[in-house]
Amino acid sequence: AALETVRSMNDRGIETRRPIEVVNWTNEEGPRFPPSMLGSGVFAGAFERDFAYAIRDAEGLRFGDELERIGYRGDIPCRPRPLAGYLELHVEQGPALISEGIQIGIVEGIRGITWLRITMKGVRDHAGPTPMHMRKDALVGAARAISAIRDIPGKLDPDLVTTVGELSVSPGAINVIPDRVTFSVDFRHRGEAVLARAHDAVIEAAEAAASAEGLEIEVDPLGGSTPVAFDPGVTGAIERACSEGGYSSLRLWSAAGHDARYAADLCPSAMIFAPSVNGKSHAEDELTTWEDAARGCEVLAGALLTLANRS
Amino acid sequence: AALETVRSMNDRGIETRRPIEVVNWTNEEGPRFPPSMLGSGVFAGAFERDFAYAIRDAEGLRFGDELERIGYRGDIPCRPRPLAGYLELHVEQGPALISEGIQIGIVEGIRGITWLRITMKGVRDHAGPTPMHMRKDALVGAARAISAIRDIPGKLDPDLVTTVGELSVSPGAINVIPDRVTFSVDFRHRGEAVLARAHDAVIEAAEAAASAEGLEIEVDPLGGSTPVAFDPGVTGAIERACSEGGYSSLRLWSAAGHDARYAADLCPSAMIFAPSVNGKSHAEDELTTWEDAARGCEVLAGALLTLANRS
Numbered sequence: 001a002a003l004e005t006v007r008s009m010n011d012r013g014i015e016t017r018r019p020i021e022v023v024n025w026t027n028e029e030g031p032r033f034p035p036s037m038l039g040s041g042v043f044a045g046a047f048e049r050d051f052a053y054a055i056r057d058a059e060g061l062r063f064g065d066e067l068e069r070i071g072y073r074g075d076i077p078c079r080p081r082p083l084a085g086y087l088e089l090h091v092e093q094g095p096a097l098i099s100e101g102i103q104i105g106i107v108e109g110i111r112g113i114t115w116l117r118i119t120m121k122g123v124r125d126h127a128g129p130t131p132m133h134m135r136k137d138a139l140v141g142a143a144r145a146i147s148a149i150r151d152i153p154g155k156l157d158p159d160l161v162t163t164v165g166e167l168s169v170s171p172g173a174i175n176v177i178p179d180r181v182t183f184s185v186d187f188r189h190r191g192e193a194v195l196a197r198a199h200d201a202v203i204e205a206a207e208a209a210a211s212a213e214g215l216e217i218e219v220d221p222l223g224g225s226t227p228v229a230f231d232p233g234v235t236g237a238i239e240r241a242c243s244e245g246g247y248s249s250l251r252l253w254s255a256a257g258h259d260a261r262y263a264a265d266l267c268p269s270a271m272i273f274a275p276s277v278n279g280k281s282h283a284e285d286e287l288t289t290w291e292d293a294a295r296g297c298e299v300l301a302g303a304l305l306t307l308a309n310r311s
Numbered sequence: 312a313a314l315e316t317v318r319s320m321n322d323r324g325i326e327t328r329r330p331i332e333v334v335n336w337t338n339e340e341g342p343r344f345p346p347s348m349l350g351s352g353v354f355a356g357a358f359e360r361d362f363a364y365a366i367r368d369a370e371g372l373r374f375g376d377e378l379e380r381i382g383y384r385g386d387i388p389c390r391p392r393p394l395a396g397y398l399e400l401h402v403e404q405g406p407a408l409i410s411e412g413i414q415i416g417i418v419e420g421i422r423g424i425t426w427l428r429i430t431m432k433g434v435r436d437h438a439g440p441t442p443m444h445m446r447k448d449a450l451v452g453a454a455r456a457i458s459a460i461r462d463i464p465g466k467l468d469p470d471l472v473t474t475v476g477e478l479s480v481s482p483g484a485i486n487v488i489p490d491r492v493t494f495s496v497d498f499r500h501r502g503e504a505v506l507a508r509a510h511d512a513v514i515e516a517a518e519a520a521a522s523a524e525g526l527e528i529e530v531d532p533l534g535g536s537t538p539v540a541f542d543p544g545v546t547g548a549i550e551r552a553c554s555e556g557g558y559s560s561l562r563l564w565s566a567a568g569h570d571a572r573y574a575a576d577l578c579p580s581a582m583i584f585a586p587s588v589n590g591k592s593h594a595e596d597e598l599t600t601w602e603d604a605a606r607g608c609e610v611l612a613g614a615l616l617t618l619a620n621r622s
Contacts (some may be wrong), residue, residue, distance in 0.1 A: 031484040041358035094440025111439070115485055124594035127474035127497045128422070128566035129405025132464045134590075139475055143457035150451045153443045163484045164450055167478065173342040174426055174476045174495040174533070175568075184485040186438045222485070255439035256485075257455040279445070282487045283435035 001089045001297040005304060016308035027074060027257045031166075033063045035223025040259035044266050045080045046225075085234055086263035087306040088271045093256045093287045095279025103247040103292065104299050105273030106238045107134075110254045111260045112195045112227035116185040118145065118206050121216040124171065124179035135177055137215040139169055142181040144209035149185060150239050152201045157194045161255060162187040162202065163258060190227045190253050210289045225261050231268035234307065238272055239304025247295055256281075272299050312400045312608040316615060327619035329395050336570045337383060344374045344424060344478075346534025351570035355577050356391045357536075376416060396545055396618040397574035399609045400583045402599045404567045406590025414558040414603065415610050416584025417549045421565045421572045423506045423538035427496040429456065429517050435482065435490035446488055450480055452524040453492040459516035467512060468505045471479040472566060473498040501538045501564050536572050542579035545618065549583055552613030558606055569591075579618075583610050 009016070025043075030036025033055045041047045053064025067073035092098075097105050122136035131242040146164045153160040167183040187198045203219055210217040234249070242249040254271065263269045274296035277287040313616040320327070336354075339345025344366045352358045362377025378384035403409075408416050431446035448593040457475045478494040498509045514530055521528040548560070553560040565582065574580045585607035588598040 029486070031486065034485065036486070038469070090426055092440065093437045095442070095445065096440075113439070123591075125475055125591055126404045126567055126593040128424070128472065128499050128568065129403065129407075129592070130472070130590070131406070132461075132472055133470075134406065137461070137474070137479060139457060140461045143454040143475075145460075146450060146454035147458055150443075150448070150454075158443075161441070161443055163456075163486070163488055165438055165480075165489060166483050167450060167480050167489050169476075169478050172477050173341065173593070174345065174349070175340070175474070175497055176476050177474055178476060179594070186486055246540050250558065256437055257439065279441070280434075281440070282437040282484070283490070 001293070001302055004297055005301040008301065014305070017310070018308045020304065020308055026067070027063070031131065032057045036257050037225065037259050038063070039078070040089055040262040042078050043080065044262035046262055046265065049078060063248060080266055083263070083267035086260060086267055086269035087234065087300060087304055087307065088263070088269075089260055089296045090258060090271055090273055091281060091286070092273040092276045092279070093281035093286075094276065096252050097250060097273060097275035098277060098279055099163040100250065101248075102250040103275070103295055104242050104249040105275075106242070106249050106251045107230060107233050107254050107271035107273055108235055108251050108262075109190060109227060109229040110190060111188045111190045111226075112225060113186065113188045113257050114195060114224040115222035116198055116202065117182060117220040117222050118142075118185060119180065119218040119220070120145075120183045120206075120210050121218075122179050122213065123177070125177045127175040127177055130177060137177050138181040138215055139178040140146055140217040141210045141213040142167065142183055144212065146183065147207040148205035148209060149202055150253070152187075152198060152205065156201060157189060158198055160187065160189045160194055160198055162198070184222070188255050192227060195227070225257060228261055228264045230260070230264060230270035232304055234268050234270035234303070237303040237306040238270060238299060240306065241299040244302055245295065245298050247299065272303070312504060312604070312611055313454045314447050315608055316612040319612065325616070327616065328621070329591070329619045331615065331619055337378070339375070339570055343368045347568050348570050348573055349374070350389070351573040355573035356392065357576065366461040378407035391577055394574070394578035395576055395621070397571060397580035398545065398549075398583065398611060398614055398618065399569055399571040399574070399580075400607045401569060402583070402592060402597070403584040403587045404592035404597075405587065407563050408584060409458060409588060409590050411561065412559075413561040414586070414606055415549075415553050415560040416586075417546050417553070417560050417562045418541060418565050418571075418584055419546055419562050420501060420538065420540040421536075421569060422499045422501045423536060424497065424499045424568050425510055426533035427513065428493060428531040428533050429496060430491065430493045430529040430531070431456075431517075431521050432529075433490050433524065434488070436488045438486040438488055441488060444515040447525040448488050449526055450489040451494040452521045452526040453494055455520035455523065455540055456517040457494065458522060460513055463498075463509060463512045463516065465509060466509060468500060470503065471505055471509055473509070473513070490543055493569060495533070499566050503538060506538070536568060538579065539572055539575045541571070541575060541581035545579045545581035545614070546606035548617040549581060549610060551617065552610045555613055556606065556609050558610065565616060583614070
């Protein structure tokens with residue numbers, strides 16, 4: 001969409017007061033090399049470049065080496081510099097627009113995200129002769145923690161979401177009591193106070209589950225990002241572009257992380273959402289129609305022109 | 312121990328009324344090619360040979376092909392034939408002997424074992440924008456099932472044991488709601504009625520957990536074995552050998568599966584247990600002292616001589 005917008009401007013001979021740059025951030029997703037939004041985070045000064053290069057994946061490969069290997073370790077310095085504004089078009093990845101039949105989402109901010117890795121250690125033993133009361137089963141502890149973590153939003157705040165997406169069991173044999181289970185926790189909310197309470201609640205739930213089963217527990221922070229409210233001037237420019245295009249719009253907060261999170265630390269920023277069919281993403285059947293993508297692109301171009309021509 | 316016993320008999324020129332055979336059964340453990348005790352099961356007629364050869368591991372390799380590859384697919388027919396008796400020496404793998412300071416276990420039977428594989432299917436989606444009430448999280452369903460399965464013995468029978476040893480999550484990314492989780496269930500008891508009730512309880516617990524999360528569920532039987540009581544004549548021979556050696560002994564039932572389970576379908580059988588330090592097994596720190604191993608071997612030899620000289 002960014003390329004198309006700039007190409008269209010060039011085709012029509014449109015010149016702007018400020019230059020426009022197109023960026024494709026490295027490692028936005030992050031599961032292989034956590035934390036996510038690593039490229040934009042380094043650009044915005046949230047992470048040191050050498051911290052990023054040194055991150056290792058599950059096989060021990062370094063992020064910097066892998067960038068080099070695929071030819072993506074460029075020579076232009078990745079560090080903060082003055083920017084007049086930042087816009088990002090994305091699919092919503094949630095059900096708000098599609099369920100209300102709205103064409104464009106005007107994103108007013110991004111919820112904070114916390115990632116943890118929790119490891120529970122018990123005692124490996126034979127699944128037959130070991131009496132139930134003598135067991136320290138790491139998978140039972142993890143299961144009880146996961147169940148409790150699922151229930152935290154209902155108790156704490158209806159806008160909080162909690163997810164356990166990764167889990168590995170060792171040794172992982174049908175007739176052996178597991179002695180080690182590691183799982184991830186992802187939780188998100190727009191308020192820092194709720195995030196802090198969720199953090200405590202997740203750790204309390206995991207500790208209680210571990211303690212009931214006699215397990216040791218280790219909690220490792222895997223990064224995340226604090227909530228950010230976007231710039232009213234930029235969301236206003238998006239709203240104007242929607243009106244000009246005749247598109248219905250809804251103001252909302254993103255629950256997914258985006259590079260705009262870090263751009264907002266540097267300059268006035270905001271995001272535009274196009275609807276996701278069935279509200280789905282991170283799944284093979286995720287879909288945004290070409291019509292919705294084109295509308296998003298048009299709103300991006302309109303808002304971009306406003307921002308790039310500001311004095 | 313079996314080789315040592317026969318070598319010692321040969322060294323001393325001892326001849327027996329009946330011939331003695333030493334056997335090393337294939338695939339006793341079974342996690343790669345379930346069900347366990349496959350070699351003895353085929354020998355005893357519990358499984359067809361072609362059923363065994365056709366079993367595939369997680370990578371799709373066939374058991375028969377793998378036997379061929381490692382040179383273990385011999386040409387002596389593996390099928391039932393008349394036997395006068397069967398003895399098996401094993402480490403206890405549990406805490407009964409070590410905790411009472413007893414030297415030899417006389418095994419009176421083997422508990423029945425059931426193995427299941429349960430798959431829960433939900434909906435893959437983004438861990439951020441998907442509201443908690445719209446989720447169908449396969450890992451949450453599995454976690455609740457595992458927790459409930461752990462509690463079944465306390466409700467049903469104190470001698471029942473239940474274990475979930477294997478679990479895999481798909482897609483397994485920190486920021487994606489899992490849509491598919493597969494886990495194993497292993498449960499054991501000496502009574503067939505309790506095993507049947509445990510089977511129902513496991514499936515009810517899994518179905519309830521799946522239904523609460525809106526998941527589909529699939530339960531696949533992975534085999535197992537019915538309980539068996541050993542032959543009093545053979546346990547008597549073991550007891551006599553203990554008395555002759557001056558060793559303390561305890562009569563008990565095995566909760567671990569053993570090839571003697573299938574041998575008992577063919578002929579009078581029983582087992583001898585040596586103590587396991589800390590009652591541990593299927594773990595790196597499992598240990599049986601050389602002194603205990605030697606005592607077990609001596610009792611094996613004594614009982615074997617009794618059986619092999621019977622008219």
